[in-house]
Amino acid sequence: MAHKVMIVDDAAMMRLYISSFISSLPDFKVAAQAANGQDALDKLETTPDIDLILLDIEMPVMDGLEFLRHAKLKTRAKICMLSSVTVQGSPHAAKARELGADGIVAKPSGTVSHDLEEKSGEELASVMRSLVA
Template sequence: MAKPTILLVDDSVLMRTIIGDIVRADDELSLVGAAENGKVALEMVKSLKPDIVLLDIEMPEMSGLEVMEHLSLMSRAKVIIISSVAQVGSPEANEARALGAVEIIAKPSGTMSSRPCPQEGSRHRRCHPPRRRLTPAREALSLRFGASFPER
């Protein structure tokens, strides 16, 4: 079975980098593109025909919810919302579900620090927490689709 292809859509360069790294680290997933807003995403969907779209809600030019309205008419891609505003049970999450989102993942909140580890060379839990067995994106895909991923 071919790897599911993924299009990542988020206006934040930082989030595109972090989420892109998570997806690229999984050998069973293929990141085929990244878009900075909804308008660009719709053009990319036409040409790339991804199996899955990882989609933010709040973006300039066209929101993730607006993208979903158009996407359902032009693609069979599954949509996974990755957003800080679409928390489970929120109006945005409910609307995304109504528009066909298969999963909603909350973006991490809080601050990130670029300060170096105070114990250089060590791998202690405060600066280097243990890695989870499944990445959030992979966990959502596994929960939703089980052992096999959707085919085109």
């Protein structure tokens, strides 16, 4: 049975790239997508059996860090930050960990990383699998 993933990113193209990548993994499937943290919280109400959330930080309405503050009360899904500002050792990465992020993978080429699969696919798949194991 495939693990259900929610993609939370304000960039529609990035959601498309992430979705395409996930569809190449036999053990995962996209169950929901959201354009910001508030949208994601609302979708957790209607899609309660999410196993993993891939979460951007910089988004309008509600950013990823604010979402983290609320999400741990609403879901048991593992949360992996997938953002251009969560490079290893950055203040954003540290704050995300402090707020309960289970994993962190940096987008390889900025906000909309068209080369996500090519440059970070192996790392992202590995982190995703370790979080749902």
